[in-house]
């Protein structure tokens with residue numbers, strides 16, 4: 001396993017040294033998942049240790065079925081771990097089988113499909129979590145306008161989801177996930193259903209949003225080049241059962257651009273990961 005500390009990650013780790021638990025930091029110890037109660041059970045994730053410091057953009061990469069989604073959904077509180085500890089900002093997400101809602105509020109999720117409600121306008125979709133929290137309408141509108149500006153779709157407040165392109169719908173989904181200002185954004189193949197050009201554009205946008213907001217981002221992808229483009233660190237998982245094969249620091253300068261992808265350093269990361277993936281698939 002290689003674990004070389006990039007300067008940025010190192011700075012974050014040193015801040016995380018002591019004192020109060022860090023905003024957006026995730027810590028897992030011996031986190032494990034078995035599916036099913038009867039044989040043959042599926043060992044989806046072997047006991048896994050991983051620390052994700054505040055503000056990191058961490059990418060989970062690996063062959064199909066290696067447990068990426070399982071791990072992300074466990075971090076997001078959608079799947080209960082079979083065993084192990086999962087701390088979000090120093091607090092356990094689960095206590096005696098009960099998910100802790102105040103911890104959950106630090107986590108926003110974005111999936112491959114935008115999952116917007118077709119009967120709500122874009123503004124109302126984005127503001128829905130705020131409505132559920134009881135925020136008055138005028139405040140919700142103002143918050144939605146700010147969020148839509150941040151994700152680059154100002155002016156589409158009153159449109160219906162069907163009137164937006166796939167990329168625009170994903171922007172709205174990101175805005176909705178950020179609406180209650182969670183410290184952590186969890187993304188499961190968020191751009192997997194988009195065409196290549198839109199996907200490149202969305203990767204640029206995500207990098208911008210991440211650097212503007214300082215959120216911790218954990219993103220699942222099948223795409224090696226997407227992983228290298230976005231990540232501070234890439235966690236490569238191997239299958240049967242899922243476990244960490246390699247942790248790779250991506251030490252490329254930011255902001256990364258289309259030109260970054262043409263550099264020898266970028267290509268070296270891609271080639272290296274291709275070899276590693278071939279070896280474990």
Ligand SMILES: Nc1ncnc2c1ncn2[C@@H]1O[C@H](COP(=O)(O)OP(=O)(O)OP(=O)(O)O)[C@@H](O)[C@H]1O
Nearest residue numbers: 035036042044062063064065066067068069070071
């Ligand atoms: N609800 C479930 N019940 C039983 N087995 C499951 C369940 N969900 C996932 N699995 C199994 O757990 C393993 C890990 O699945 P997971 O979806 O986490 O992998 P993944 O790396 O995200 O895959 P992909 O890249 O294809 O989405 C697989 O063997 C899968 O078949």
